[in-house]
Amino acid sequence: MNSQNTALVVIDIVNGCCHEQCEDGNLKFGKIRSMVPGLISFIKQFKETIKGQVIYTKITPWTKEFLPPNLRELYTDPACVYYSTDTTGFSEKFYEVQPEADDIVVTKNTYDTFADNAFRQILWDKGIKYLVITGVFTDGCVLATVCGGFQAGCNFVILKDLIETTDEQVRQELSGYLMRYTFPIMYGKTMTSKEFIDGWGGNTS
Template sequence: MEQNQQNTALLVMDMQCGISGMMAPPVIALLTTTIASTIKHARSHGIPVIYVTISFRAGLPEISNNNKSFSAGKERFKTLNMEEFARILPELAPQGEEVVVVKRRFSAFTGSDLEVNLRAAGIQHIVLTGVSTSGVVLSTLREAADKDYQITVLADCCADGDEEVHRVLVEKVFPRQAEILTAEEWCGKNADS
């Protein structure tokens, strides 16, 4: 099926206060500016914007000691104000009735109602943005591909703490399952559809 404005959604993933603080300030500033312009374009063309954040309940019942990534940070997570940690960056804040889903792992689908929202809106094509390329973007892309979604990754709307990992994923791994575009290319492509 061909992508169009009616079956496409822009996902803004983990662009939240607690995650952005882990990235270099110049990187997060440029990324935020680029994503903000992409969100503006999507809104002006009737493309839904869906926000994905990661958060945990008090006591962290979702974090298993078997999960190497999350259990390593469990003590740090216990000290955080989860409401502030999960707050979406003000420059990218949702408007009106835009959907915000909360996930419990790297993939935007895990522990969230993302798929229910996508199905309800008839979305078959997702456009991925966010931090980090090797975390939420990779995990969401893989799961979305297995669920038969069409996928676009906006390379300059994603970032990773390791620039080489970002480059390898965007140039060599992601193209096997997704279309890779810049924000400008995607906006230009959707200006006419």
Template sequence: MRGTVHFYQGIVDIRLMSDQLTEAYVPDEVPDEDLAYFAKSDDRVESLRREWGENVALLVVDMTNAFVSDEYYLGRSDTGQPAIDANAELIEAARAADAPIIYTRGTDADHFPPAYQGTTKSAGDRDEEFAAMWETGNQIHDDIAPEPEDIVIQKPRASAFFDTHLANLLHHYDVDTLIVTGMTTSGCVRASVVDGHSSNFQVVVPIEAAADRSVISHKISLFDMDMKYADVLPVEEVVDEIGATAAAVADD
């Protein structure tokens, strides 16, 4: 049995991976022989989906000009702009639910010595040309710019958790469920999701709110995260759940 869910540049399958009903993000690129191995472990559970906790936070990873726009060598507009639109919808829902909103961006160009290794092995030196690009490129896109009450973290590596106070902030807000969005899916988003799961947060990744320079890397990374570390869900479902969770807490 198959169903389809539309997202920014294609269709994903929702398949029955075993005799039990298990919804999962499975792009067409994943071969059936691979799915057979996942189905072996999938037989042990009724569903890969986990129930949300009571306190939700939204983590918007690196939705900066440098990643979302073709004007920058790191950017891709045809995936970045739809992710901006999806993030705007999630941010609105989080604000309505009074949920913490935390943004990340890279460290400023002069934060470390010029030859210090950047976020990835191909980041290159922080020379004058890089500094000029990074001055605007490292700014969160205006369409989803933080409000004064939001938190913005500069992170030195791919994961939003590495060498930052993110985990402490989330514990301060008693967060148990962390929604992770942003760019790139295969890089900083995935690294943050793995560390979020390792830190015992229930992690959710909205499909349309993450994006990548590589569409195939985006799809396979979402699939891999859904199998192991997070619930990968359509934005509409995540927005509904944010509202339902806030309403349930208010009624207690």
């Protein structure tokens, strides 16, 4: 890993996945909001220490007209349906994080960022093969992006203190299993952000 072939990916830190105004029923984001200040601090550290590319992902409006056919079909099941009712654009705006001019922003309409061919092309054009993963939801778009990226040939570092999911107990438990077993055994190095910065050597591998 070195500064040229390593990118930080910040997944879906948007109001629709973070802001208290977008909470509904069991969908609570308290743990996510508690994680965000540490993420903001790490982004600054990454730029200063690693000097690699930072890539933010965000979502299209999460409504029927913007989503792909497979999600629309999935959402015909009342147990799965998760359309946004927001029509103001508030849900898609970044929450607390502020991309800078040299950062890349990718907008997606499904869970896996690698479903976007433009995202893949950005990585290949820049020679990026190592992705440092942060963001939400651990058991949703983070998981899907890691699976899609691994299949595409990327290598991963997953920062377990900077990925998070909703407050619901079952999702918290699932996220714990992913961080303790699935991610480190099947997809990539799984560590804290401090361990990553402290262990950075900047050597090509």
